[in-house]
Amino acid sequence: MNSAVAEIIYGLSFYACAGLAIFSALWVAFLSRQNPVRGALWLVVCFISVAGIYVLLKAPFLAMVQILVYAGAVMVLFVMIIMLLDLGKMEPGARGQAGIRFLGVIIGLLIMGILGITLAQAWKVGWKGFGEAEIGGSEKIGEVLFTKYLLPFEVLSLLLLVAVISAIYLARRWEEKK
Amino acid sequence: MRIGAEHFLILSVVLFSIGMLGVLVNRNLILILMNIELMLNAGNILLVSFARYLGDISGQVYAFLVMVVAACEVAVGLAIILALFRNKDTVDVERINILKW
Numbered sequence: 001m002n003s004a005v006a007e008i009i010y011g012l013s014f015y016a017c018a019g020l021a022i023f024s025a026l027w028v029a030f031l032s033r034q035n036p037v038r039g040a041l042w043l044v045v046c047f048i049s050v051a052g053i054y055v056l057l058k059a060p061f062l063a064m065v066q067i068l069v070y071a072g073a074v075m076v077l078f079v080m081i082i083m084l085l086d087l088g089k090m091e092p093g094a095r096g097q098a099g100i101r102f103l104g105v106i107i108g109l110l111i112m113g114i115l116g117i118t119l120a121q122a123w124k125v126g127w128k129g130f131g132e133a134e135i136g137g138s139e140k141i142g143e144v145l146f147t148k149y150l151l152p153f154e155v156l157s158l159l160l161l162v163a164v165i166s167a168i169y170l171a172r173r174w175e176e177k178k
Numbered sequence: 179m180r181i182g183a184e185h186f187l188i189l190s191v192v193l194f195s196i197g198m199l200g201v202l203v204n205r206n207l208i209l210i211l212m213n214i215e216l217m218l219n220a221g222n223i224l225l226v227s228f229a230r231y232l233g234d235i236s237g238q239v240y241a242f243l244v245m246v247v248a249a250c251e252v253a254v255g256l257a258i259i260l261a262l263f264r265n266k267d268t269v270d271v272e273r274i275n276i277l278k279w
């Protein structure tokens with residue numbers, strides 16, 4: 001296969017993954033207010049398309065972890081909690097809050113504008129395209145993780161332990177003492 | 179159709195903005211947590227694309243660490259939401275105002 005065809009295939013798969021990610025993110029953010037389960041399912045679609053983006057960026061290990069941890073574990077947790085909570089429909093909000101929400105949207109658009117300006121500045125840099133260096137691979141990432149980044153790795157394992165204990169403690173059912 | 183780092187940058191910024199507006203607009207605590215996950219993913223895309231652009235694997239390691247932190251955050255956050263629902267019978271952020279005077 002010559003390089004022009006490969007480039008076109010790469011571009012098409014990038015636009016497919018990116019479009020799907022943005023479309024499903026819009027569903028999660030704005031269109032699933034009535035039904036959180038719908039938001040959870042669209043979030044799975046978003047995570048899988050982000051995994052596709054990681055594959056395009058030559059990070060197959062991260063793509064695998066993304067599907068295992070995010071699309072698997074985290075989403076199961078979300079769906080379980082939605083099941084446990086037994087939510088009814090959201091009641092309409094109090095009238096006095098409308099102004100604050102409007103303010104929130106304005107501030108959000110302002111931050112979006114700042115991000116856009118930053119992006120426009122970054123556009124002038126003159127990107128030179130991706131190099132050909134092979135960097136992905138679980139072997140390489142494990143090598144770096146267990147030598148240069150050993151301390152953060154161990155601290156993170158402690159963080160996981162703390163998170164497990166605190167989640168169990170918080171979600172406990174508190175019985176009244178007699 | 180040459181795809182470079184700038185395309186991944188735009189994707190990351192767009193996803194981050196969508197997640198941020200979702201956090202500001204939604205009132206359901208579970209949906210707010212989902213949108214925070216969206217923002218973390220956007221940050222991860224940025225880290226991985228710069229790892230590829232600079233040919234340095236550190237970005238991927240950071241993305242991996244961010245994923246672990248995100249998983250912890252979801253576990254603790256959902257436990258808090260569960261405890262809150264048991265006490266207040268709602269996950270609407272406008273009705274949870276026990277810290278306000």
